[in-house]
Amino acid sequence: MSTEDKSENKPDSDYSLIPFFELSSDLLCIAGFDGYFKKVNPALCNILEYSKEELLSQPINSFIHPEDQELTEKYREKIRSGKPLLYYENRYLTKTGKTIWLSWTSIPIDDKELVYAIAKDITHLKKHENERNQLLTELTASNKRLKQLTYTTSHDLRSPVSNLLAVFNLIDTSTIKDEETLEFLGLLKRASENLKETLDNYVDHLNREDALKLETSELDVRQVLNTVKKSISSFIRDSDTTFNIQLDDFDTLNFNRSYLESIFLNLITNSVKYAHPDRNPVISITTEINNGDKQLIFSDNGRGFDSEKLKGKVFGLHQKFHDHPDSKGIGLYLVYNHITNLGGKISVESKINEGTTFTLTFND
Numbered sequence: 471m472s473t474e475d476k477s478e479n480k481p482d483s484d485y486s487l488i489p490f491f492e493l494s495s496d497l498l499c500i501a502g503f504d505g506y507f508k509k510v511n512p513a514l515c516n517i518l519e520y521s522k523e524e525l526l527s528q529p530i531n532s533f534i535h536p537e538d539q540e541l542t543e544k545y546r547e548k549i550r551s552g553k554p555l556l557y558y559e560n561r562y563l564t565k566t567g568k569t570i571w572l573s574w575t576s577i578p579i580d581d582k583e584l585v586y587a588i589a590k591d592i593t594h595l596k597k598h599e600n601e602r603n604q605l606l607t608e609l610t611a612s613n614k615r616l617k618q619l620t621y622t623t624s625h626d627l628r629s630p631v632s633n634l635l636a637v638f639n640l641i642d643t644s645t646i647k648d649e650e651t652l653e654f655l656g657l658l659k660r661a662s663e664n665l666k667e668t669l670d671n672y673v674d675h676l677n678r679e680d681a682l683k684l685e686t687s688e689l690d691v692r693q694v695l696n697t698v699k700k701s702i703s704s705f706i707r708d709s710d711t712t713f714n715i716q717l718d719d720f721d722t723l724n725f726n727r728s729y730l731e732s733i734f735l736n737l738i739t740n741s742v743k744y745a746h747p748d749r750n751p752v753i754s755i756t757t758e759i760n761n762g763d764k765q766l767i768f769s770d771n772g773r774g775f776d777s778e779k780l781k782g783k784v785f786g787l788h789q790k791f792h793d794h795p796d797s798k799g800i801g802l803y804l805v806y807n808h809i810t811n812l813g814g815k816i817s818v819e820s821k822i823n824e825g826t827t828f829t830l831t832f833n834d
Contacts, residue, residue, distance in 0.1 A: 496588055497572065503550050503583040505529050517591060519565035535561035535569060544747035549578045549585055556708040559592065571596045603800055634662045686812065689723050689730060691766070695755065698734040709742045710750040719757045720764055724834045729808040736801035737828060741770035746823065764834045769827040777820040 576587040745751040813833030820826035
């Protein structure tokens with residue numbers, strides 16, 4: 471028998487997991503249903519800057535960022551009920567006060583009342599994501615201001631130029647005998663005509679450019695939705711999200727494909743992100759025709775918010791309605807701009823702990 475064959479037949483007792491636990495660069499721990507660490511590896515101690523004894527002697531909640539403690543506890547209740555927690559992100563505070571982001575996968579062992587968990591430090595990813603989102607919002611706002619200034623300037627200049635040309639048409643040049651004056655008036659008129667033509671061409675060019683950027687086509691709503699669901703399939707699967715899709719009144723839309731994908735992506739991820747901790751997410755998507763307008767109704771059974779109290783603020787940039795650590799206040803802002811940029815409308819109804827319903831009306 472070869473050396474390789476002999477090694478394969480060694481008893482399990484010969485393969486100690488201690489080096490794996492002690493030497494892993496990932497953060498490994500075993501926690502009890504009582505909310506205390508039972509075993510932690512050196513990597514977890516190093517990143518939190520606490521000794522093993524300190525981590526084992528205090529409740530886990532005391533190491534979690536205060537803004538994330540309540541929500542983390544709700545998800546911990548799911549673990550204690552036997553449901554694994556996959557890809558959950560929250561913030562911890564180190565001994566020196568630094569904030570770090572951890573992404574957890576936690577598996578409960580009910581009969582032992584223990585939770586086996588592994589975490590990765592994603593602080594650098596969150597930093598890059600925040601910088602990217604901040605840059606994106608600044609560029610979007612700056613571009614919008616510049617475009618508005620360009621349109622306003624071009625439009626506002628055309629009126630006085632047109633008035634100036636009208637004045638030239640009212641002048642009876644037959645009564646002017648001075649050749650130099652006639653030549654001067656002719657130069658002014660031609661300059662005004664050239665300026666008006668330039669402004670007209672510039673505005674027309676901007677309109678054509680926008681039309682190209684926002685190219686629309688007849689889209690299969692279900693096909694676009696399935697594309698988005700496939701792109702975040704693991705996110706949907708791990709959250710146990712259920713979809714109820716009823717596209718009875720219509721199943722096609724004349725819309726921009728990238729915009730529709732972004733709308734579905736942001737609404738779905740928001741529904742999962744803000745799912746109620748006591749129930750799995752259920753998302754309903756239906757179509758209706760109201761007074762000749764195509765409407766898409768998107769509903770969930772999540773945590774909800776007081777839409778009456780927040781009327782007029784829901785779709786604002788950086789507006790946040792929950793203490794979720796990953797909330798940026800950008801998703802609904804993008805959804806609103808996507809639908810309104812193509813002449814549509816969006817409204818929302820929501821109640822705390824009852825879920826949220828978005829009604830998107832398309833200018834189809």
